Amino acid sequence: MKKGLFVICVAALLTAGCKQTGATEEDRFIDNLLSQMTLEEKIGQMNQLSFDQPLDSIKAKIRAGEIGSMLNIDPKLIDEIQKTAVEESRLGIPLIIGRDIIHGYKTVLPIPLGMAASFDPQLVEAGTHMAATEAREEGITWTFAPMLDISRDARWGRIAESLGEDPYLAGELGAAMVRGFQGEHLSDSDAIAACVKHFVGYGAAEGGRDYNSTYIPEILLRNVYLPPFQKAIEAGAATLMTSFNDNNGIPASGNDFLLRTILRDEWKFDGFVVSDWCSMSEMMSHGFAADRKDVARISANAGVDMEMVSQTYIEHLPQLVAEKKVPMEVIDNAVRNILRIKYRLGLFENPYSKPGKTSTIYCDDHLKTARRAAVESAVLLKNDGVLPLKEGQTVAIIGPMANAPHDQLGTWSFDGDKNRTVTPLKALQSDEYKGIKYIYEAGLDYSRDTDTSDFERVKSAVRRADVAIVFVGEEAILSGEAHSLSNINLIGAQSELLKAVKSTGKPVVMVVIAGRPLTIERDLPYADAVLYNFHPGTMGGLAILDLLYGRENPSGKLPVTFVREVGQIPMYYSHNNTGRPAQDQITPLKDIPLEAPQTSLGNTSFYLDSGKDPLYVFGYGLSYSTFEYGNLNLSSNEVSAADTLTVTATIKNNSTTDGTEVAQLYVRDLVGSIDRPVKELKGFQRIFIKAGESQTVTFKLPVSELAFYGRDLKKKVEAGQFDLWIGPNSAEGLKASFTVTE
Numbered sequence: 100m101k102k103g104l105f106v107i108c109v110a111a112l113l114t115a116g117c118k119q120t121g122a123t124e125e126d127r128f129i130d131n132l133l134s135q136m137t138l139e140e141k142i143g144q145m146n147q148l149s150f151d152q153p154l155d156s157i158k159a160k161i162r163a164g165e166i167g168s169m170l171n172i173d174p175k176l177i178d179e180i181q182k183t184a185v186e187e188s189r190l191g192i193p194l195i196i197g198r199d200i201i202h203g204y205k206t207v208l209p210i211p212l213g214m215a216a217s218f219d220p221q222l223v224e225a226g227t228h229m230a231a232t233e234a235r236e237e238g239i240t241w242t243f244a245p246m247l248d249i250s251r252d253a254r255w256g257r258i259a260e261s262l263g264e265d266p267y268l269a270g271e272l273g274a275a276m277v278r279g280f281q282g283e284h285l286s287d288s289d290a291i292a293a294c295v296k297h298f299v300g301y302g303a304a305e306g307g308r309d310y311n312s313t314y315i316p317e318i319l320l321r322n323v324y325l326p327p328f329q330k331a332i333e334a335g336a337a338t339l340m341t342s343f344n345d346n347n348g349i350p351a352s353g354n355d356f357l358l359r360t361i362l363r364d365e366w367k368f369d370g371f372v373v374s375d376w377c378s379m380s381e382m383m384s385h386g387f388a389a390d391r392k393d394v395a396r397i398s399a400n401a402g403v404d405m406e407m408v409s410q411t412y413i414e415h416l417p418q419l420v421a422e423k424k425v426p427m428e429v430i431d432n433a434v435r436n437i438l439r440i441k442y443r444l445g446l447f448e449n450p451y452s453k454p455g456k457t458s459t460i461y462c463d464d465h466l467k468t469a470r471r472a473a474v475e476s477a478v479l480l481k482n483d484g485v486l487p488l489k490e491g492q493t494v495a496i497i498g499p500m501a502n503a504p505h506d507q508l509g510t511w512s513f514d515g516d517k518n519r520t521v522t523p524l525k526a527l528q529s530d531e532y533k534g535i536k537y538i539y540e541a542g543l544d545y546s547r548d549t550d551t552s553d554f555e556r557v558k559s560a561v562r563r564a565d566v567a568i569v570f571v572g573e574e575a576i577l578s579g580e581a582h583s584l585s586n587i588n589l590i591g592a593q594s595e596l597l598k599a600v601k602s603t604g605k606p607v608v609m610v611v612i613a614g615r616p617l618t619i620e621r622d623l624p625y626a627d628a629v630l631y632n633f634h635p636g637t638m639g640g641l642a643i644l645d646l647l648y649g650r651e652n653p654s655g656k657l658p659v660t661f662v663r664e665v666g667q668i669p670m671y672y673s674h675n676n677t678g679r680p681a682q683d684q685i686t687p688l689k690d691i692p693l694e695a696p697q698t699s700l701g702n703t704s705f706y707l708d709s710g711k712d713p714l715y716v717f718g719y720g721l722s723y724s725t726f727e728y729g730n731l732n733l734s735s736n737e738v739s740a741a742d743t744l745t746v747t748a749t750i751k752n753n754s755t756t757d758g759t760e761v762a763q764l765y766v767r768d769l770v771g772s773i774d775r776p777v778k779e780l781k782g783f784q785r786i787f788i789k790a791g792e793s794q795t796v797t798f799k800l801p802v803s804e805l806a807f808y809g810r811d812l813k814k815k816v817e818a819g820q821f822d823l824w825i826g827p828n829s830a831e832g833l834k835a836s837f838t839v840t841e
């Protein structure tokens with residue numbers, strides 16, 4: 100028949116609608132299509148392949164209805180391959196074309212950890228929308244983002260792809276990313292389907308080693324790891340990816356509790372679930388499945404709708420259905436979920452790429468968005484008065500990251516063109532900054548370089564300048580998937596480079612460009628100012644100069660705790676209290692007397708060598724302005740679960756520089772049916788305040804937002820006393836208290 104009959108019905112359904120039963124036109128369309136599919140064609144929809152076989156062999160499989168989705172196709176081939184699906188397969192079902200568009204497609208934004216430092220949902224939404232627009236233009240209809248894994252371990256390379264350590268921040272920004280990717284309607288020419296990943300707990304990999312096991316009890320899953328996913332799904336995320344890790348001994352791709360009970364029954368998710376790359380067949384290595392047939396049975400029954408790459412479904416589901424080990428209903432539901440998203444993407448009407456009259460790729464608007472994102476993502480960690488720089492000064496440009504066009508793009512930048520990267524050095528050569536006199540001497544060729552033979556030349560260059568800017572950090576390859584580190588100090592001879600520069604006596608600005616929070620405490624004495632950039636993308640160099648020269652005022656805040664030493668990990672602001680919290684004064688290791696009596700240092704919770712505090716707390720970040728918080732006011736000191744608390748404070752910009760402050764709202768539930776964190780972020784706002792002026796910041800806090808899963812695993816607000824803070828970070832701020840009544 101080829102696709103004659105189907106096409107007629109599709110056309111009719113898409114216009115007037117076939118007279119079928121079913122709740123909505125979408126349902127009728129899907130039911131109708133499903134009723135025409137053979138079991139093999141259904142299973143074909145559940146199969147996703149990577150473009151790593153000869154084109155002819157892929158086309159033959161598509162023609163036979165054996166593939167529902169492809170990833171990693173050369174964009175130039177997308178239309179050709181899609182044509183095979185639409186015009187040469189029996190039912191003409193289009194493919195959904197996936198790609199890792201993690202922080203921009205061609206125009207590269209800062210890595211997600213950097214985007215998170217902006218604390219700016221609107222910007223995050225605009226950035227992901229920009230990425231979607233560029234990608235859909237080339238026929239890509241599905242991205243594998245956002246990654247919502249709560250990340251509290253900087254050794255884990257994938258912290259770069261995360262939105263940091265906090266469930267509230269990750270949830271707000273994750274939802275913004277979903278809105279940005281998916282636009283108003285998935286079928287629009289500037290929208291692609293989002294995929295929230297990795298479900299779930301992947302960021303808690305033991306020891307920060309990628310793919311490692313996690314042990315997260317359900318109560319912690321529900322209070323910390325699941326909330327960002329739920330928010331992104333409520334924002335309409337079309338798809339979800341399972342994670343590689345086994346949690347409590349159950350690999351995510353075989354976990355029906357996660358995929359059915361939580362995702363479908365509780366959250367009512369109606370999109371489709373894809374496995375991660377071979378995460379299904381890897382259940383054999385985990386020791387959770389005996390063979391490939393077992394893999395297909397476990398994952399299909401657990402609720403994985405589409406298998407990425409490992410192909411056990413196509414091999415074994417026909418037999419498993421015949422043996423009644425996988426019910427037909429499971430297959431039908433999986434296919435329905437997949438077809439639903441294809442339908443919503445408008446693929447049955449518009450399967451091909453959508454080039455506009457002029458391409459949006461690297462257009463001025465996108466470059467502007469990328470520059471703004473890089474500006475807002477940078478965090479000023481230290482400033483002893485050397486910043487902002489004066490444009491009349493001669494600067495020495497030092498360090499391996501000053502001109503690293505590939506590395507500046509960060510991990511997961513398959514499509515970004517390094518020739519379009521504006522590095523700091525290139526930015527100095529641009530029209531905007533060409534008036535600045537500089538001397539460039541890298542000193543080290545790349546971040547791991549240990550050859551110090553150029554250091555004398557570096558010192559001589561610095562002596563000829565008024566100030567030195569030392570660009571240090573990490574190459575892109577040192578973070579991201581499978582790129583964990585056990586030592587997160589500045590790598591190579593970068594710390595020595597900084598010392599060499601400082602030895603000249605000239606003021607030193609340290610600019611870090613990295614994929615994770617590095618342990619930089621030992622470097623701080625050699626820097627008069629520190630500007631931290633998580634790999635900032637295409638426009639990073641201009642953004643960094645904008646900030647260094649005060650054309651922009653830093654406003655980024657840390658989305659993750661910076662530890663002093665790797666051995667402090669995990670350390671995060673939202674921890675529970677021990678029964679013996681550390682005392683404020685801790686005797687430094689060197690001052691401990693010889694043969695000190697065992698209990699003379701106190702019996703509390705801290706490290707003898709690195710104390711109780713991190714280097715920089717979550718939410719920290721300086722500005723060229725100084726902000727003073729005052730007049731904290733609560734609409735009531737006694738509220739019930741149905742109320743909304745209005746919290747206000749004034750923020751005064753005490754400086755002569757206009758600036759933006761990220762005001763943060765934290766609460767603490769003092770006594771609960773389980774121990775509650777010492778602080779939890781419940782709101783944040785970016786507020787622009789002119790020099791010398793004040794603004795009132797208002798937070799509306801529904802008391803229902805204080806609910807958590809307690810001992811009985813039910814989510815509710817527990818009555819009692821709460822503390823509340825509004826402040827510039829998770830350690831400072833004005834404090835008040837209120838009571839929640841029964």
Ligand code: NOJ
Nearest residue numbers: 170199243296375376580
């Ligand atoms: C494996 C990664 O874990 C996942 O995040 C990514 O989307 C897929 N590979 C596809 O490339």
